[in-house]
Amino acid sequence: MAEVQEYIMFFLIWLISTILIRAFFRKRSSPHLPPSPLALPLIGHLHLLAPIPHQALAKLSSRYGPLIHLYLGSVPCIVASSPEICRELLKTHESSFSDRPQTAATDYLTYGSQDFSFAPYGPYWKFMKKLCMSQLLGGQTLDLLQPVRRHEIKHLIEFLSVKAKGGESVDIGSELIRMTSNMISRMVMSRRCSEDENEAGGVRKLVQETAELTGKFNLSDYIWFCKNLDLQGFGKRLKEVRDRFDEMLEKIIDEHQNERMKLKQRSEEGEVEKDLLDILLDIAEDGSSEIKLTRQNIKAFILLDVRGQHYHFLPFGSGRRGCPGTSLALLVVQTTLAAMIQCFEWKVEEGNGTVDMEEGAGITLPRAHPLICVPVARLNPFPLM
Secondary structure (H helix, E strand, O other), rough: OHHHHHHHHHHHHHHHHHHHHHHHHHHOOOOEEEEEEEEEEOOOOHOOOOOOHHHHHHHHHHOOOEEEEEEEOEEEEEEEEEEHHHHHHHHHHHHHHOOOOOOHHHHHHOOOOOOOOOOOOOOOHHHHHHHHHHHOHHHHHHHHHHHHHHHHHHHHHHHHHEEEEEEEEEEHHHHHHHHHHHHHHHHOOOOOOOOOOOHHHHHHHHHHHHHHHHHOOOOHHHHHHHHHOOOOOOHHHHHHHHHHHHHHHHHHHHHHHHHHHHHHHOOOOOOOOOHHHHHHHHHHHHHOOOOOOOOHHHHHHHHOOOOOOOOOOOOOHHHHOOOOOOOHHHHHHHHHHHHHHHEEEEEOOOOOOOOOOOOOOOOOEEOOOOEEEEEEOOOOOOOOO
16 A cells, blocks of 8 residues: 555656656747746646637737737647738748648548648648649539539538428438438449438448537547556547448448459540549549559548638638638539529528527537528429439
8 A cells, every 4th residue: 555655756756747747848948939828737727728719819929919819729820810921821821821720530530640630740631732732623514513513412402402491300411411421422432321211321421420529529639648548449430430431441442443354345434524532542543643542541631621801700621731622612502502592591490480590619619509491482382403
């Protein structure tokens, strides 16, 4: 018993000494940092970011100014909350802020940051950016895939029309996720992810778990002495999710490659429209390509996938790391919203006709509660689409 107490005492002395030494040198080496609230040992300012981080940051910025300095555990960061400061960071000093933070989740799920979104700024990222803008998400490719987008929006409107006739309510968020999942799935790999409901449920669950793990707080990312400890079981969950995703993608890539081989043997490849996976496989097989794409690069790219010129509103980021899918997103959002407004009136099912705008936690800023509405057809008879 005495040995255990001695060990605990030694550990506490070591921990407190280490914290004090790190705090001392941190203060001496950083004399020109922006304003900052009082930080706590080990956790820094993490206690100030609950329950909804972006709302907490807004409150801190209103008190300490448009540029503040925080410690997320032992990780230093700055928070900009005005258009002028954002312009300085994302335009004037863009080269200093072009890398993305590496977390255990994003690094593992993207096969060691071999994707595009979280890849370090460098030759590989520049190659992938050029590839996105010129081939994968360029205007010509988006035009070729316009029938896919039109079909999925039509499918949504027809579904809503059936619900309107029956006076039934609809979970708007769920149906929009279904539509975009099918749309992206067809654009990427020429298959609707909801053709098989069992498979569709698995895909949607996989996407949901991936988004959750990517945006969830992980002690090992922020508390320095927890870096090699899996205290929350993150490692196990990450492995389960990536293994399931990997199995699904390997099957899809193999099917694509087998079909491509058959087409080459029949000399009909030029007559077939290509999806985004075909384009990536073409580049992987191109011996003259600037950078050789591996199978892991392709899988990582598929996994994680307004213009912000005045820095007041940045839903797609800005500068060189701005989202290359902005044009696609604007096309889909504007067309879908216009069709839903033109074709239907919307009645909120609960809450005395008011919409609950409470925000939930997560990297994609979800609603805290589903938006349940009853569509009422504006057109009678409803036109054929």
